[in-house]
Amino acid sequence: MAPSKKKHAKNQACVIPGGFTVLSLQFSSDSAARHSLYVKEHRVRAERSSHRPLDRTLFVLNIPPYCSEDVVKDLFSQFGSVQSVELRDHPGSSQESGPKLSKFFKPAEKQGFKVGYVVFQISSSLPAVKSHPHDVPLVVCTEHRPVKTGLQKWIQQYTNSFIQPEQLQQKVDSFMEDYDKRKEEEAERQKKEAEEEQEDEEGWVKVTRGHKGTKARPHSEAANQRTLQREITKKKRKELLNFYTWQHRNTQKEHIAELRKKFEEDKQRIALLRAQRKFRPY
Amino acid sequence: MHECCSHAYSLLFTSHWNRLANLSVSYILCGGNIGNSYYSATCIICCLQMIPSDSSRQEEDEENEAPVKAKRSKADHAGEEVVYHPVKLSRNDLYRPPTAEELNQLKEAESLFHCSLLKMQMEELLKEVALSERRKRQIDSFIQTVTKLIQTVPDSPEVEVSDLSWLSGAVKVPFLLVPKTTKGKFHMAPPSSIDLIGSYPLGTCTKPNVMVDLAVTIPNDVLHPKDVLNQRYPRKRALYLAGLAQHLASSSDIGTMQYSCLHGNRLRPVLLLTPPGKDSSSFTLRVHACPAPGFFKPSRFHPQRNNIRTEWYTGLQTSQSESSEPPTPHYNSSVLGDLLPRAHLQFLSAVSSQCSAFTDGVALLKVWLRQRELDQGTGCFNGFLASMLLAYLLITHRISNSMTAYQLLRNALNFLASTDLTVNGISLAKDPDSTAPSISEFHDAFQVVFVDPSGHLNMCADITACTYKQLQHEASLSMQFWDNPTVDGFQCLLMTPKPMIRTSDHVFQLCELVKLQSSCKKLNLLSELMDHSGDYIHTALPFILSLLQQGLSQRIHLLTHSLSPDPKWSVESEAPKHKAQPPLSFGLLLRAELSSTVLDRGPPADSPKAAEFRQLWGPRSELRRFQDGDITEAVLWHGESICQKRLVPKQIITHLLQLHADIPESCVRYVGAMVDDVIKTGSEVSGTGEEESLVVVQSYDDLSRKLWRLEGLPLTITAVQGAHPALRYTQVFPPRPLKLEYSFFDREKTSRSLVPKEGKPCPVYITPITVICHMEGSGKWPHDRLAIQHIRAAFHIQLGELLRKHHNYTCRPCPTHLDVWKDGLVFRIQVAYHREPQVLRESLTAEGLLVVRDNDEAQALEMATIHKPLLTSTLHGLQQQHPCFGAACRLVKRWLSAQLFSDDITEDTADLLVASLFLQPAPFTAPSSPQVAFLRFLHLLSSFDWRNNPLIVNLNNQLTAVDYTEIKNGFMATRESLPVMFIATPKDKKLSMWTKRSPSIQMLQRVIMVAAESLKVLEHQLIDGSQKQDVRVILRPPLEAYDVVIHLNPKQVPLLDQAVDPPAITFSRGVMSGSAAQPGGPLPVIDYNPVSLYLGELREAFGDLALFFCDPCGGTVITVLWKPKAFIPTPFKTSQVSARSVEVTGDETKTVPNVEAILEDFRIMGKGLVKSVEARTEKWSF
Structure with missing residues (x-):
């Protein structure tokens, strides 16, 4: 299913509108069908990340699930030595936040088609990739680089899933130590801030812009609602019901209104059911 | 249809909902063929465009006159537009002073009926x-x-x-x-x-x-x-x-x-x-x-007079005088019945003219009778009797002339429920002449007595006592439903049919009716036979019924029998013989707690009743000495497993019929547990898994006790809850304790665990049984999601350590759970902290404000640690009340999984649906056999109006009538945003969390279709003994509808022996026979199922392009259905190029799925597991 206009050209790179070059990829040399990888130099103006230097990074789309980072690294080494490979579910800027997690606690990765950011060591590798002819496929699984899929892979996965309790315990301990330290620092800071917010002798409070992570005073809508509700329930508890004549009358009025509403509702429901002819008993 | 398409989605419900069922789908289950209807559910919208707007009802419509039809179709069209909106009445409308008339109307609606809805529905x-x-x-x-x-x-x-x-x-x-x-x-x-x-x-x-x-x-x-x-x-x-x-x-x-x-x-x-x-x-x-x-004198037809002479009938010379001839009451009443119809009509017309609602009342009563199959056939309670009954109530002033039709119905049912006409007959005759027989004389001759206005005719002459009891039972049930505000009285009284196969727990048929001739001889019924003019079936029937009633006594609530339909034959052929009737069916309504006891204990040996007992049971009765020292007559029936015990009534019936009525066992076709076969566990004697479930639950109880007693944990355990279907008796094939053959596996040295060996068949699948272990809340718990995760992991390690030390169980701690190898079973303990979902919902904004936002992660956690354990314990309780609940769930889930629906209707949803059958059985009684529950499940699934009604499952009876209304109103108001299948429970009134993700509307539509078809096929098989008997037909899904079928290598399918049709060859899977292993030993291979791993990978990689279906119970095929939407060429976008290839035409770049490569990927990703990939359709573009 190659683009039609490129069909006649052998040994030529295939570029589609949008600037992507199409590379074909097959699992092993004897597979019949090929996937297409869409590659392009990585060019995002906003991003100033050191992970993806603009002139040396290749943006790869549609990497099949059986290609791990190592395999991709190996595949692209033929165009020049590869510094790093990053595989992601969706294109986008890299986000690294929160404390570093050990592999035991990382959420399971999705095994679908991925996008990749391949960083070469030198920038001249990019043109080499882009001029790679379309009809010469990249081969994933070769003799010197067997890729395990299916049963072999699952058995390996199962074998790798064992965790030594000691190791796990160690990881937990170090994380918690770290966490406690962070917590302590946090508490320290909050205490300082609280001190600053104390009223002075004349009742003045010094208000400063809170730092990231501090708890603000409850000036939210929800808090207001809550106090209002509390007031209402307090009042209700004190009130006498159906004591005065006007209260009694009101209750009756409400009752009739309720009945009317129900009657209307029922009528509408019936109309709906009738429209669907739900009254045939057999 | 153009306007329709513009709001296709709303139409999906209103019109298409009804319509799809009427599509001319040539869907044959047996052949496994969906014909040309390319998976009609997936392309619902396409279908909508193709179907003319009123083609569906045409054939059904009896009135085919053109103008009428035009009107109808217009109305139909208008109907499609009707969408329910919550009523908004303005303040003025609501509070304007009421007129007297309006007040009356409202009052009437409020006081006479639960709601005015019922009144309008009846109209x-x-x-x-x-x-x-x-x-x-x-x-x-x-x-x-x-x-x-x-x-x-x-x-x-x-x-x-x-x-x-x-x-x-x-x-x-x-x-x-x-x-x-x-x-x-x-x-x-x-x-x-x-x-x-x-x-x-x-x-x-x-x-x-x-x-x-x-x-x-x-x-x-x-x-x-x-x-x-x-x-x-x-x-x-x-x-x-x-x-x-x-x-x-x-x-x-x-x-x-x-x-x-x-x-x-x-x-x-x-x-x-x-x-x-x-x-x-x-x-x-x-x-x-x-x-x-008046041509014949009515006095000639006195029930004690003889009008058929023995000499004439038998052709033998006898010397009997006329006075000693046996009376012929049935013959007499049948002749007398011919004399009176005009008089009856006059009488009824007179009554009807006084009461304006009489005809409507009769019509309602007739509908009620018809839904219960009581209005047709020999010995029926027909419309004529219904009118006469209402007339009787009017004449005796039990109902007044000014009452409305529903009041007539209610009073009639109330009268039927409270009056036993088999003992206290009633008469319409005001002043009968002196020759008319008395009520007691009628009682001597007939089982049910209701005398007509002339005083000579018993109108209920042919009705058996059993039929009348059934009528009474139905009437009192209906009254109960009517009085129960949580039951939709209209639906269950007048709209739901109650065929015997779905009403009775067990059904049996007498097939060769000729055999009843010899029963008449054996029972010595010559004079009765003469009275019935040779109809040996109805001569013998009352005697057989009373015999069975006596034998089954305490085991059943009710014994019913089918009313043989009126024969019809063409005028050119001879009248059919009596034996040409269809088989006679009998239904048993079992008493759940007594029906399966294996011992019938009789009177003490020396009491006078002993002889009677011995006479009834014949040689089966024997003297037994009991633990309390009594020596009594007793009958012991055969039955080891629960499944066999369920069939004790069968043993009793065949024994009694053989002994007393000369009906051989081969003539009795017992339809009580025919479907149970499909959940029979292969290896055991012949059980349906109840015993295995019990072993699992006992082992779990033991573990839970041990967990409670553990000492040395920093926080105490506050709750141990099971959260697995096996712990509520509803796992289709409950896990069995296993003893492993270690040489079959590889070993992982460092952690003393077994690992599957390459090249061998896939090892036996061991289900981890989830147990949630709640830890005490304490200030020591951190308030941070990651920290909680780590603490939890630490708990897993410590729990595992303690269990190993004290009880020598092999354990494997992970961050998310702890696996414990105990008694040949694996329990997966998950530590839970009750505030964790809350912590997951909280997050800090950039300004440092705390925001609480609901998210999927928190919901999933709540589901796993709160709702699932609660559901499990609730349903466990339900099983204690209804012993066949578990088996019913398992049948249902076996069907769902075999039809490849188990991903759409999840286990929990299925269990809830079955629970609703037990908790709200109206118009039936709670099922007492798995089979009848299964049939009712199929009926529920296929006939419930999911569009307009929420299914309310009143677990633990926590919901009141007010809650019901609240749920219904909430449902109606926000219908469009709610799941298509809405199930409300006491803990979940607004959201239907169990069905939130699935099924989708298309899948539900398909489930409904398949359920309806399965029900039809199955009921037909169960009723009709002449058909080929293979109930597994309903478990073989048609594969023609799918685009790709991936065949799996049976060797690598670990649950192969649970398949619908297990193959002849079996594979060694590393299991030894014998009792379960001692505590300790290496950890087995847990939760390793290549099929589900493969399915997971396929869904992650190709979930956008296709749907994947597989039977988790030993299915050897995975079926694939392309999503039509994914095959529409789309412009090139970096976020949507997965597994797609590009096509360039001019400046446009379009992408389409790269099907060849995908099929190749199916093979690559399932290497070793996949046998072949079969692409069935050539049409990849739509």
Whole structure:
């Protein structure tokens, strides 16, 4: 299913509108069908990340699930030595936040088609990739680089899933130590801030812009609602019901209104059911 | 249809919902063929465009007149637009002062009915069953034609009764001539009068099966006053009918002509006429031949008088005098019944004219009877009796003339429920003449007594006591439902059919009815046989019923039997023999707690009752000594497993029938547990898994005790809860304790675990049984998601350490869970902290404000640690109340998984659906056999109106009527945003969390279709013994509908032996026979199932392009269905290029799925597991 206009050209790179070059990829040399990888130099103006230097990074789309980072690294080494490979579910800027997690606690990765950011060591590798002819496929699984899929892979996965309790315990301990330290620092800071917010002798409070992570005073809508509700329930508890004549009358009025509403509702429901002819008993 | 498409989605519900069911889908389950209907559910919208707007109802519509149809279709169209909006009345409308009239109306609606809805619903129903004016005109004109034709019957010369030469050969006499001859002369003559009788002139005739009765009076000179003797009159009557038939046969104004007999009574043949042409099925004219009123003296038909002489009947010379002849009450009443129809009509008309709601009341009662299959056949409680009953209630002032139709129905049901006509008969006769028999005389002759206005006829002569008990039972049930505000009374009283196979827990059939002849002999019933004029089936029936009632006594609530349908045969053939009737079915409503006891304990050996007991049970009764020292007569039935014990009633029935009625076991076709086969566990004796479930639960109880007692944990355990179907008895194939063969596996040295070996068959699958272990809340828990995760991991390690130290269990801690290898089972313990979902919901904004936002992660955690354990314990409780709940769930889930629906209707959803059948069984009683629960499940699934109603599962009976209304109103107000299948529970009134993700509307539609088809096929098989018996037919899904079928290598499918049709070859999977291993030993291979791993990978990689289906219980195929939407060429976008190839035309770049490469990927990703990938469709573009 190659683009039609490129069909006649052998040994030529295939570029589609949008600037992507199409590379074909097959699992092993004897597979019949090929996937297409869409590659392009990585060019995002906003991003100033050191992970993806603009002139040396290749943006790869549609990497099949059986290609791990190592395999991709190996595949692209033929165009020049590869510094790093990053595989992601969706294109986008890299986000690294929160404390570093050990592999035991990382959420399971999705095994679908991925996008990749391949960083070469030198920038001249990019043109080499882009001029790679379309009809010469990249081969994933070769003799010197067997890729395990299916049963072999699952058995390996199962074998790798064992965790030594000691190791796990160690990881937990170090994380918690770290966490406690962070917590302590946090508490320290909050205490300082609280001190600053104390009223002075004349009742003045010094208000400063809170730092990231501090708890603000409850000036939210929800808090207001809550106090209002509390007031209402307090009042209700004190009130006498159906004591005065006007209260009694009101209750009756409400009752009739309720009945009317129900009657209307029922009528509408019936109309709906009738429209669907739900009254045939057999 | 253009406007329709613009709001296609709203239409999906309103119109398509009903319509898809009516699609002409050639869906044959047996052949596994969905025909051309390419998976109609997935392309619902396409279908919508193709179907003309009112094609669906056309065939059903009986009224095919053009103007009517046009009107209908318009109405239909308007109907599609109706969408429910919550009522918004303005303040003025709501609070304006009420008028007196309005107040009355509102008050009436409030006080007389639960809600005005019921009143309006009944009015709508009455409109549906009433005859239209057009139909009445048709009927009237046809009656005129027939009357004219009959009046011109030519005279014929007088001949002997036995001489049939005057009849041409084309028309036969509708009578079984046994004995062959009788005295008397007969000739044909025009009738002396022709009158309408029965429901039509009274105005109580209802659709469907419109029957119009026409009485043709036989002229007096044809009959002789002594003709009541020895079937002379009935034979003459039959001859007269044959004469009429011969005359009418030549006319072109008659459509079809058939013989039948009134309520199955062979002495009272009738002639059925239908109009010619296309109206032929719209109504039937029933021609009765009657003597002139008063032609015979009513006193001759006293129930104690004899009108059939033994000498004539047997042909043997006897020296009996007339006084010692046995009475013939049934014969007498059948002749007497012919004399009175006109009088009855007069009587009813008089009553009806006084009470305006009489006809409507009768119509409602008739609908009620019909839904319960009580209104047709031999010994039925027909519409005539219903009218007479209402008349009785009016005359005795139990209901007043000003009452409305629903009040009439309610009072009638109340009367039926509270009055036992088998003991206290009632009479309509005001002042019977002196010759009329007394009520007690009637009781001596008949089982049920309801005397007509003349005082001579018992109108319930043919009704058996069992049928009346059934009627009473139904009436009292209905009253209960009516009084229960949480039950939709209208639906369950008048709209839901109750066929026997779905009502009774066990059903059995007597197949070869000829055998009943010998039962009559064995039971010594000659005189009764004479009374019934040779109908040995209905002669023997009451005796068989009382025999079974006696034998089953405490085990059953109710014994019912089918009413044999009125035979119909063409006028050219002889009357069918008695044995030609369809098999007689009996239904048992079991008492769950007693029905399966294996011991019937009788009276002490020396008591006088012992002889009676021995007489009943014959050689099976033996003296036994019990632990309390008593020595009593007892019968011990065979039964080891629960599944066998469930069939004890079968043993009793076959034994009693063989012993007392000479009916061999081969004639009894017992339909009690035919479906249970599919959940039979292969290896065990023959159990259906109850015992295995019990072992699992016991092992779990032990573990939970041990967990509670653990010491040395920093926080205490506050709760240990099971969260796995096996712990509520609903796992399809419950896990069995295993003993492993270690040489079969590889070993992982460092953690002492077994690992599957490459090249060997996949090892046995071990299900981890989830157990949630709640830890005490404490300030020590951190308030941070990651920290909680780590603490939890630490708990897992520590729990594992303690369990190993104290109990020597092999454990494997992970961050998310702890696996414990115990008694040959694996338990997966998850530590939970009750505030964790809250922590997951909290997050800090950039300004440092705390925001609480609901998210999927928190919901999933709440589901796993709170809702699932709660559901498990609740359903565990339900199992204790209803012993067959678990088995029913397992049958249901086996069906769902076999039909590849287990991903759409999840286990929890299925369990909830089944629970609803037990908690809200209306209009039935709670099922007491898995089979009947399964049938009702299929019916629920296929007939429930998911669009307009929430299914409310009242677990633990926590919901009140107020909650019900609240749920319903909330549901109606936000219908569009709620899941298509909405299930509310006490803990979940607004969201239906169990069905939030699935099923999708398309899948639900398909489930409904398949359920309806399965129900049809299965019921047919269960009822009809002559069919090929293979209940597994409903478990074989049709594969034609799918685009790709991936065949798996059976060697690598670990659950292969659970397959619907397990293959002949079995693979060694590393299991040894023998009891489970001792504690300790290496950890087995847990939760390793290549099929589910493969499915998971496929769904992650290709979930956007296709749907994948597989039977988790040993399925060896994975079926794939492309999503039509994914195959529409889309412009090139970096976020949507997965597994797609590009096509460039000019400047446009479009992408389409790269199907060849995907198919190749299927093979690559499942290497070793996949045998072949079969692409069925060539059409990849849509």
